[in-house]
Amino acid sequence: MQPSADAPLPFAQTAAEVMAAQQVALDSGLSATEAASRRERYGPNRLPDVEHRGAIMRFLLQFHNLLIYVLIGAAVLAAAIGNLIDAAVIVAVVVLNAIVGFIQEGRAERALEAIRGMIDPHAAVIRDGQRVDVAAEDIVPGDLVLLEPGTRVPADLRLARARNLRIDEAALTGESLPVDKAIRPVPQETVLADRTSMAFSGTFVANGTATGIAVATGPESELGRISALVGTVEKLTTPLIRRMDQFARLLTVFILAACAAVFLFAVYVRDYPWQEASWSSGLPSRPPRGLPAVMTIALAVGVQRMADRNAIIRRLPAVETLGSVSVICSDKTGTLTRNEMTVRSVVTPEGVLDVSGVGYRPQGGFTDNGAPVQPGSNTALTEAARAAILCNDAELQHSDDDWSAHGDPMEGALVCFGMKAGFDPALLRKQLPRTDEIPFDTEHRFMATLHHGHEDGSAIAYIKGAPEQILSMCDRQLDQDQIAPLDAEDWHEKTAFTARHGQRMLALAMKRLPKGTQDLSVSDVSQGAVLIGLVGFIDPPREEVLSAIGECRTAGIDVKMITGDHAATATAIARELALAPEPQTLTGDQLDDIDDTDLPDIVRTMTVFARTTPAHKLRLVRALQIDQDVTAMTGDGVNDAPALKQADVGVAMGRKGTDAAKEAAEIVLADDNFASIVAAIREGRTVYDNIRKVIAWTLPTNGGEGATLIGAIAFGLTLPMTAIQILWINMVTAVALGLTLAFEPTEPGTMTRPPRKATESLLSGTLLWRICFVSILFAIGAFGIFFYAIERGQSVDMARTMVVNTLVVMEIAYLFSVRFVYSGSLTWRGMLGTPAVLIGVGITVLAQFAFTYLPALQSIFATEPVAWQDGLLIVGIGAALLILVELEKSIFGFFARRRTAAPKTAASETAA
Numbered sequence: 001m002q003p004s005a006d007a008p009l010p011f012a013q014t015a016a017e018v019m020a021a022q023q024v025a026l027d028s029g030l031s032a033t034e035a036a037s038r039r040e041r042y043g044p045n046r047l048p049d050v051e052h053r054g055a056i057m058r059f060l061l062q063f064h065n066l067l068i069y070v071l072i073g074a075a076v077l078a079a080a081i082g083n084l085i086d087a088a089v090i091v092a093v094v095v096l097n098a099i100v101g102f103i104q105e106g107r108a109e110r111a112l113e114a115i116r117g118m119i120d121p122h123a124a125v126i127r128d129g130q131r132v133d134v135a136a137e138d139i140v141p142g143d144l145v146l147l148e149p150g151t152r153v154p155a156d157l158r159l160a161r162a163r164n165l166r167i168d169e170a171a172l173t174g175e176s177l178p179v180d181k182a183i184r185p186v187p188q189e190t191v192l193a194d195r196t197s198m199a200f201s202g203t204f205v206a207n208g209t210a211t212g213i214a215v216a217t218g219p220e221s222e223l224g225r226i227s228a229l230v231g232t233v234e235k236l237t238t239p240l241i242r243r244m245d246q247f248a249r250l251l252t253v254f255i256l257a258a259c260a261a262v263f264l265f266a267v268y269v270r271d272y273p274w275q276e277a278s279w280s281s282g283l284p285s286r287p288p289r290g291l292p293a294v295m296t297i298a299l300a301v302g303v304q305r306m307a308d309r310n311a312i313i314r315r316l317p318a319v320e321t322l323g324s325v326s327v328i329c330s331d332k333t334g335t336l337t338r339n340e341m342t343v344r345s346v347v348t349p350e351g352v353l354d355v356s357g358v359g360y361r362p363q364g365g366f367t368d369n370g371a372p373v374q375p376g377s378n379t380a381l382t383e384a385a386r387a388a389i390l391c392n393d394a395e396l397q398h399s400d401d402d403w404s405a406h407g408d409p410m411e412g413a414l415v416c417f418g419m420k421a422g423f424d425p426a427l428l429r430k431q432l433p434r435t436d437e438i439p440f441d442t443e444h445r446f447m448a449t450l451h452h453g454h455e456d457g458s459a460i461a462y463i464k465g466a467p468e469q470i471l472s473m474c475d476r477q478l479d480q481d482q483i484a485p486l487d488a489e490d491w492h493e494k495t496a497f498t499a500r501h502g503q504r505m506l507a508l509a510m511k512r513l514p515k516g517t518q519d520l521s522v523s524d525v526s527q528g529a530v531l532i533g534l535v536g537f538i539d540p541p542r543e544e545v546l547s548a549i550g551e552c553r554t555a556g557i558d559v560k561m562i563t564g565d566h567a568a569t570a571t572a573i574a575r576e577l578a579l580a581p582e583p584q585t586l587t588g589d590q591l592d593d594i595d596d597t598d599l600p601d602i603v604r605t606m607t608v609f610a611r612t613t614p615a616h617k618l619r620l621v622r623a624l625q626i627d628q629d630v631t632a633m634t635g636d637g638v639n640d641a642p643a644l645k646q647a648d649v650g651v652a653m654g655r656k657g658t659d660a661a662k663e664a665a666e667i668v669l670a671d672d673n674f675a676s677i678v679a680a681i682r683e684g685r686t687v688y689d690n691i692r693k694v695i696a697w698t699l700p701t702n703g704g705e706g707a708t709l710i711g712a713i714a715f716g717l718t719l720p721m722t723a724i725q726i727l728w729i730n731m732v733t734a735v736a737l738g739l740t741l742a743f744e745p746t747e748p749g750t751m752t753r754p755p756r757k758a759t760e761s762l763l764s765g766t767l768l769w770r771i772c773f774v775s776i777l778f779a780i781g782a783f784g785i786f787f788y789a790i791e792r793g794q795s796v797d798m799a800r801t802m803v804v805n806t807l808v809v810m811e812i813a814y815l816f817s818v819r820f821v822y823s824g825s826l827t828w829r830g831m832l833g834t835p836a837v838l839i840g841v842g843i844t845v846l847a848q849f850a851f852t853y854l855p856a857l858q859s860i861f862a863t864e865p866v867a868w869q870d871g872l873l874i875v876g877i878g879a880a881l882l883i884l885v886e887l888e889k890s891i892f893g894f895f896a897r898r899r900t901a902a903p904k905t906a907a908s909e910t911a912a
């Protein structure tokens with residue numbers, strides 16, 4: 001229930017008053033039916049969609065372009081001098097151009113919309129007394145919402161319980177430091193930034209846990225009120241496309257200036273009638289306008305393909321950056337490994353017990369060197385199992401003969417282990433209820449819970465965590481039925497020994513606390529605890545990761561593992577995954593001893609960084625960036641956000657990642673899988689290649705047309721094409737042919753090239769050379785056929801018809817060549833093309849037949865039917881162009897290979 005205007009505001013009321021007003025009880029929450037009826041009443045908890053530009057406006061904006069203005073001017077001019085057909089053709093072209101632009105833009109925007117919906121936030125609430133996960137959109141006033149570190153607060157909440165809660169409110173108030181929160185009411189007149197009894201929608205939990213009552217949702221929340229004022233629409237663009245857009249504008253101005261010069265030259269030097277001169281010089285082509293549009297489509301196609309491969313792009317520039325990634329820093333658990341944990345060993349002072357069983361099914365037993373061990377007969381085993389169940393937030397669920405874990409998979413495995421040792425988790429948790437806890441965090445690497453119910457009435461804390469951490473908290477150990485002094489050295493050896501087999505190690509401990517202790521703090525357990533034992537888990541590597549790592553190796557991408565796990569475990573997994581022939585490992589502590597100046601050199605030689613904290617991740621990214629490495633970094637926790645922001649491509653985990661990590665990242669992996677990062681890099685390289693192909697095709701084909709016209713004017717020749725024929729070529733080929741390049745699949749060998757340098761210019765020397773080379777070939781082809789026809793006594797109209805057809809055929813031929821820029825020569829598979837290419841070519845061929853043989857079009861474009869022999873000649877010219885360009889490509893490729901091979905040979909000779 002949203003508060004009424006004159007009632008005291010929720011932050012000024014006590015939590016109990018707010019709960020009464022919202023008709024909700026702290027332990028049970030709302031019922032599902034009540035939540036549904038409130039959803040009806042208050043609507044979904046989301047901000048209203050930002051108003052998109054209307055379709056008519058978007059269509060009209062297609063005309064807002066310098067070249068279109070020139071074309072419209074030309075149409076008016078044509079009409080003024082009585083050339084109505086030309087005027088009508090120009091208008092038709094302008095309108096068609098707008099329709100195509102409109103459709104392309106719509107398609108690109110839809111692609112974006114589709115992926116936006118894939119990262120819909122979720123939230124944990126209490127309904128009908130159970131913790132359930134709901135879409136943030138379904139939260140209603142009165143819902144009890146649970147907050148954990150990294151959660152994005154889904155609605156405005158009046159806090160009812162809070163433990164060490166600190167919230168990052170930068171999104172709302174601009175305050176960069178997290179704010180302490182508590183449940184105490186604050187006065188009614190308190191300003192937003194000081195309302196410490198509230199958690200506001202859109203802010204992030206920096207640490208601590210809490211339960212809050214939703215008091216305002218959707219547009220009623222504080223964020224909703226602000227967003228209504230500043231709503232924005234994300235533009236489908238990247239720095240590259242913006243640069244290309246600027247380049248296109250510059251080119252437009254340059255072309256217009258050149259046109260003016262050609263016009264003056266044509267009229268005053270070559271004595272062309274001014275009407276004809278104005279046509280040919282005023283309508284060169286429309287390439288610069290089409291180029292950014294097709295590049296945008298290539299980008300949208302890439303975003304869509306990445307989403308199909310489970311990599312959801314949150315910030316578009318990442319699509320470009322991905323193509324040049326040279327180092328991937330990946331988490332281990334869940335990203336390189338499956339995060340399907342099973343307890344395999346229990347280490348006690350007496351020895352190592354092996355644990356049998358598969359997955360989360362609680363069936364299996366214990367053996368000591370092959371001899372079965374009864375759980376009840378081994379005190380350390382029983383105590384370990386008790387601690388494993390109690391110091392644990394996960395639950396195992398049994399349905400359809402299948403067992404699954406709810407919560408952290410490692411904790412799920414611990415419950416399973418406890419059940420194998422004969423405990424009933426529900427019963428045990430009832431007998432020894434928990435009154436307080438210290439949640440796990442990656443900084444301290446342990447978790448502790450406080451329980452009551454022992455016969456002697458004492459309180460007991462159970463602790464679990466990284467062995468080094470737990471050992472530093474213990475001074476005694478459980479030895480058979482006795483409590484003996486701790487033999488720390490022996491335990492460290494045992495840990496390292498088991499970890500070397502790739503097992504993830506966890507230590508379990510307990511500590512009795514004075515009767516009546518109700519709260520647990522770190523100082524209560526930081527010393528004097530009793531070590532129970534160690535458990536070792538297996539977490540098999542993901543199968544697909546092995547080949548993805550192989551792909552990175554051929555693609556010149558270095559993979560580094562950054563993990564919170566033990567050095568020996570991490571190194572063993574790195575070896576299993578073949579991250580490096582002999583993986584070198586550095587621990588977080590060792591990292592702390594290295595200063596920033598030495599770090600880049602050391603980091604380069606290391607493969608595994610173990611026992612690291614999120615702060616180490618930030619240092620590592622910075623060190624890699626000093627060496628100009630383009631770094632992709634994965635993360636999931638709230639503290640990973642700074643490193644994700646610093647990385648060139650921050651990658652958050654979609655499943656186990658916190659909202660804060662997702663918000664900071666450029667990419668969210670829907671399946672948390674390392675292989676998906678590599679797939680996204682492959683797509684990133686493909687998008688960049690396709691953008692280059694679009695440029696490599698568009699500029700020379702239009703350059704060729706321009707060169708033909710300017711050449712004719714410069715030498716005072718009859719123009720080989722009329723203005724509206726040029727418009728025809730540009731319309732048909734730019735749409736039907738140029739666009740197909742945006743859909744090109746990944747070229748073979750894309751992942752055997754080294755990463756593109758981030759500083760590399762899109763218009764490289766090779767590309768500029770090719771633009772000139774192909775432009776000249778086009779001009780030669782066009783002039784050649786023109787003079788051939790004239791020489792043979794054919795009419796100018798016929799000659800022009802042949803020129804237009806020759807140009808289009810050459811454009812088709814060049815399209816096939818451009819499709820393989822990197823993998824050298826054209827293959828038969830390349831000739832067969834993709835469906836997009838074949839459809840594009842089919843449409844173009846049909847359009848050319850209509851242009852040449854359809855009487856209606858003949859009278860508009862002044863064309864004449866070409867004889868079949870001439871038709872064959874035209875196709876022959878296309879084939880010749882293809883052969884010449886392929887030849888040039890192989891010669892260029894040969895020298896390029898020699899250039900790259902030469903330094904290597906020199907280096908190896910020196911080494912020899």
Ligand code: ATP
Nearest residue numbers: 331332333440442445446447464465466563564565
């Ligand atoms: P990665 O950083 O590769 O994703 P990680 O899960 O090994 O993997 P952390 O989550 O930082 O890294 O965990 C570090 C260590 O803390 C683990 O090796 C384990 O010993 C301990 N640990 C992890 N989860 C818990 C937990 N829920 N309770 C207690 N200790 C834990």
